[in-house]
Amino acid sequence: MSQTDEYRFQVNLGGMIDILANHLYSSPRVFIREILQNATDAITARKELGKAAAESKPMKEDNTLGDTAFESNDYEGKVIVELSGAGDQQVLMIQDNGIGLSEEDIHRFLSIIGQSSKKGADLLTSETSFIGRFGIGLLSCFMVSDEIVVLTRSVKEGVSMEWKGKPDGTYTIRRLETELPTGTQIYLRCKPGSEFYYEPAQVKDSLFYYGALLPYPVLLSVDGETKQVNLPSTSWMQDPEQLRSRRGEVLDLGYRLMGERFSDFIPLRTASGRTGGIAFILPRSVNLNSKRQHRVYLKHMLVSDKAENVLPEWAFFIKSLIWTDELQPTASREYFYENEQLDAVRSELGTCIREELLRMAEYEPDRLQHWIRLHELSMKALAVEDDEFLRIMHRWFSFESTFGRRELSELIREAGGRPLHYTATVDEYRQITHVAAAQSMLVINGGYIYDAEILDKLHWIDATLQTERLSPEDVSLSFTGLTQEEHTKYYGVLRVMDAALQPMRCRAELKRFEPASLPVLYTISQDALTLRSMEHTVEETTSLFSNVLDSLKAGVQQNAGYSTLYFNFNNPVVARIFEATDTQMITAATEMMYVNALMMGHYPMNRSELELMNRSVLHFINWGLGNGQNT
Amino acid sequence: MEETIYELMEQAQDMPGGAAKLAILEEAVRLADTSGLKELAYEIRGEIVDCAIFNGYPLKSLIAFSWQLGQFDQNPEEYDPVELLWNYKWILGKVCSFSNISKTQIEDLVEDMRRRYAEYGYNERPYYYYKFRIAMDMGELDEARRYLDMFRVIEPDSMSDCEACEQSQMVRFYYLTGEDEQALAVAKPILSGRMRCAEVPHVTLSQVLLPLYRQGEVDQAKEQYRKGYRLVRDDRDFLKTIAEHIEYLTVANPIEGIGVVERHLHIALDYESGLEQMYFYAAMVGLLQKLDTSSKLRLIRMPASFEWGKQERTLEEIIAYFKPLAESAAAEFDRRNGNTFYTDWIGRIVQPV
Numbered sequence: 007m008s009q010t011d012e013y014r015f016q017v018n019l020g021g022m023i024d025i026l027a028n029h030l031y032s033s034p035r036v037f038i039r040e041i042l043q044n045a046t047d048a049i050t051a052r053k054e055l056g057k058a059a060a061e062s063k064p065m066k067e068d069n070t071l072g073d074t075a076f077e078s079n080d081y082e083g084k085v086i087v088e089l090s091g092a093g094d095q096q097v098l099m100i101q102d103n104g105i106g107l108s109e110e111d112i113h114r115f116l117s118i119i120g121q122s123s124k125k126g127a128d129l130l131t132s133e134t135s136f137i138g139r140f141g142i143g144l145l146s147c148f149m150v151s152d153e154i155v156v157l158t159r160s161v162k163e164g165v166s167m168e169w170k171g172k173p174d175g176t177y178t179i180r181r182l183e184t185e186l187p188t189g190t191q192i193y194l195r196c197k198p199g200s201e202f203y204y205e206p207a208q209v210k211d212s213l214f215y216y217g218a219l220l221p222y223p224v225l226l227s228v229d230g231e232t233k234q235v236n237l238p239s240t241s242w243m244q245d246p247e248q249l250r251s252r253r254g255e256v257l258d259l260g261y262r263l264m265g266e267r268f269s270d271f272i273p274l275r276t277a278s279g280r281t282g283g284i285a286f287i288l289p290r291s292v293n294l295n296s297k298r299q300h301r302v303y304l305k306h307m308l309v310s311d312k313a314e315n316v317l318p319e320w321a322f323f324i325k326s327l328i329w330t331d332e333l334q335p336t337a338s339r340e341y342f343y344e345n346e347q348l349d350a351v352r353s354e355l356g357t358c359i360r361e362e363l364l365r366m367a368e369y370e371p372d373r374l375q376h377w378i379r380l381h382e383l384s385m386k387a388l389a390v391e392d393d394e395f396l397r398i399m400h401r402w403f404s405f406e407s408t409f410g411r412r413e414l415s416e417l418i419r420e421a422g423g424r425p426l427h428y429t430a431t432v433d434e435y436r437q438i439t440h441v442a443a444a445q446s447m448l449v450i451n452g453g454y455i456y457d458a459e460i461l462d463k464l465h466w467i468d469a470t471l472q473t474e475r476l477s478p479e480d481v482s483l484s485f486t487g488l489t490q491e492e493h494t495k496y497y498g499v500l501r502v503m504d505a506a507l508q509p510m511r512c513r514a515e516l517k518r519f520e521p522a523s524l525p526v527l528y529t530i531s532q533d534a535l536t537l538r539s540m541e542h543t544v545e546e547t548t549s550l551f552s553n554v555l556d557s558l559k560a561g562v563q564q565n566a567g568y569s570t571l572y573f574n575f576n577n578p579v580v581a582r583i584f585e586a587t588d589t590q591m592i593t594a595a596t597e598m599m600y601v602n603a604l605m606m607g608h609y610p611m612n613r614s615e616l617e618l619m620n621r622s623v624l625h626f627i628n629w630g631l632g633n634g635q636n637t
Numbered sequence: 638m639e640e641t642i643y644e645l646m647e648q649a650q651d652m653p654g655g656a657a658k659l660a661i662l663e664e665a666v667r668l669a670d671t672s673g674l675k676e677l678a679y680e681i682r683g684e685i686v687d688c689a690i691f692n693g694y695p696l697k698s699l700i701a702f703s704w705q706l707g708q709f710d711q712n713p714e715e716y717d718p719v720e721l722l723w724n725y726k727w728i729l730g731k732v733c734s735f736s737n738i739s740k741t742q743i744e745d746l747v748e749d750m751r752r753r754y755a756e757y758g759y760n761e762r763p764y765y766y767y768k769f770r771i772a773m774d775m776g777e778l779d780e781a782r783r784y785l786d787m788f789r790v791i792e793p794d795s796m797s798d799c800e801a802c803e804q805s806q807m808v809r810f811y812y813l814t815g816e817d818e819q820a821l822a823v824a825k826p827i828l829s830g831r832m833r834c835a836e837v838p839h840v841t842l843s844q845v846l847l848p849l850y851r852q853g854e855v856d857q858a859k860e861q862y863r864k865g866y867r868l869v870r871d872d873r874d875f876l877k878t879i880a881e882h883i884e885y886l887t888v889a890n891p892i893e894g895i896g897v898v899e900r901h902l903h904i905a906l907d908y909e910s911g912l913e914q915m916y917f918y919a920a921m922v923g924l925l926q927k928l929d930t931s932s933k934l935r936l937i938r939m940p941a942s943f944e945w946g947k948q949e950r951t952l953e954e955i956i957a958y959f960k961p962l963a964e965s966a967a968a969e970f971d972r973r974n975g976n977t978f979y980t981d982w983i984g985r986i987v988q989p990v
Binding site: 295432454458462474540548605608611 | 664701739903907942
């Protein structure tokens, strides 16, 4: 057995402060948040004490503490921040009339870093009304000051104390002769280079930024002039429904807090009432990828102005102001832990937004239409998730169609009881759009994000809303076929054409369709398209990969089928081709039509198709030069 | 033409990953190809590889990557090898999902990657790590265990997968071997949030559900399901993970499983590679068999794009439709892999009719 000696880690406080400043906190100005938080905690604690005392009145006689501690009914919390001096003599003082610290408290909270004021609780994550991390919070002040002086008098003991701390970890404590008012005052002297954070405008901004919603006055005193910094009344935080009747005020608040002019909002509230908020509707379209940045207050103090996860992802048309007392902040207190509680809150807040939209649908369709036009994608995303929402909203959603961009209700009317046709991809839509439009055939482009999914689900919410996925091939159903005689007459030509197209896994069809100016229509299935791009790639890649692609082709080929080249008999040139008797002429014309269709559709040609084009062009030049009897 | 291409690329940049974005990139690449703009076509294909692999279009990704690699070999000095070599791993992560790609071809691909990494001075950790993953994909678990021990002793370099990804593959290994305690132990740093990346814990959470459930940690399993499903439900790339969630719901909460099946069926029906599809169909059949099949009513709502589902179908009919699809796909993979891994697996989660 060897003897083990026990040693203690030496922690370099200067290094700790550097870590806090540069890594944990996003900016030195959080020291304002931390001292404001301490003041708030102290005020809360004093209120709690008063409440507890009021509840246990009969035992009051037994209590050895003075009556002054229990003036709960008329006790009003208050924070005063005072700026004085100039240059490197600048001092920031923050005073609260909260619970104050006793000598024992000072030893416990100010002198041991990392000590929580709540015994036995998990330091950073515990949910208490008294967040109290006095020690760590106060450390952040060393980012802007080389000395922290705390004067305090506890409501319980009544002894006035002074604590002076330095960034090297040394501190002094002494009892004061003079009698301080109950509460705590903190003095910070400007550290060289930190003048910026002591400028009155900066301090005022920061106090408002972090403490706008604090439920008691936060006063800033500069040059003998004292003004309240935070909002004078926040009574609506108890009952966000009140906001509805205070429109102007709310929109103004939105501008002051979020820096944006909004024109509409939705009050938010969870059933428990522990989380509430204002969901401002963004007056501009936003990119689907844009960051959601919500502003969240925890127990009246700002936690984050870029919280992403407090509202559901589909709510990207909302910028919200949220207050809560039930979510757990992360260590830096700038985000929230993704836990079950957050999940529940998020879905409840989402429900508020959803229900408001549903209400609009019923009572204020104009207002709803306005917002749908701006934020359609977000609403479609929600509709994909939520059948009920889809049921109410679907008629206002717009879709690209061969009749133009139209609202679904119009498209349903146009369809007149027949199923709505849609393509699953943009590619398929592009292949048929011209022809379908010329046929007055209604086809919806389902290739855009969420659209196909919505169209796929419509029949879930209303059995009379039938949709049908259309493939490019299906467009030909509306074409006029040939008569029996014509069929017989042109059978031979079609066979020559088929033979010419066969190497490209394509076949010919003869139909009549609009527009007459279009000689041919090339249609190809998604699988055949994939096959084309594989073949194209096989020619370009390494032998190993072309080998692999060749194996894969087998699987795709099964489903790919043939592409089809529809010849339009309404087109005069096509009509002439079918009157031709020269097989070589028909073959060359077919090949030309084929490569022409590929070029018009921007399909990259593979080697054999390029050769084909080359060959037929030469044919035609040859004929054009009068040597009709080609050799 | 170049202007149009740049416009399309810009348009694509503003879009979330998915089919609509791919359609635009593909149009851009077609224009670049027909205009002979090779370097631009290379760049766009890089975007396609990226977008396709992370949004559930492995075949599109593979095709675009193949083209890039061919182009790179012809003009190596024109392009960035780091990105290409990095992407090679993504491709290897997906090749086993196509039963048409033979075992030899897959082995050749891994060797090709090994050679290329060595050529550019990277070590063999990714090589053995992918041997490990591929062995799992092929159901060769003994072999996988061997490679697991081999890759871990090589120092990671900048071509190695991130710590979280490697860890999650280890969880997967113990999930596959049924070593529940090991799986949960290895998953710990992921569950605690210490290890994470763009795909972790997304793909990991679904693999701790059954181990937790089997150990009696029912509430824990429920909580991890909630977290995990939320992370993967909007991305078709996670179809296999969704199938694992359905497998868990089959024992824990079949009724909730119906919603999950309905929500994702349209993706499975239209999936580019067979392995993920097989997982989904098998899990779906397993779930439906847990429900009361005596009712003649159709309990599963099907997407309008699914022709067969347009008629009212009973649960029994739906099971009878999808079960053979899953089984024949499993048989195909087994034939390719030369074992009975997937058939055995289906036998365990699906009841004989």
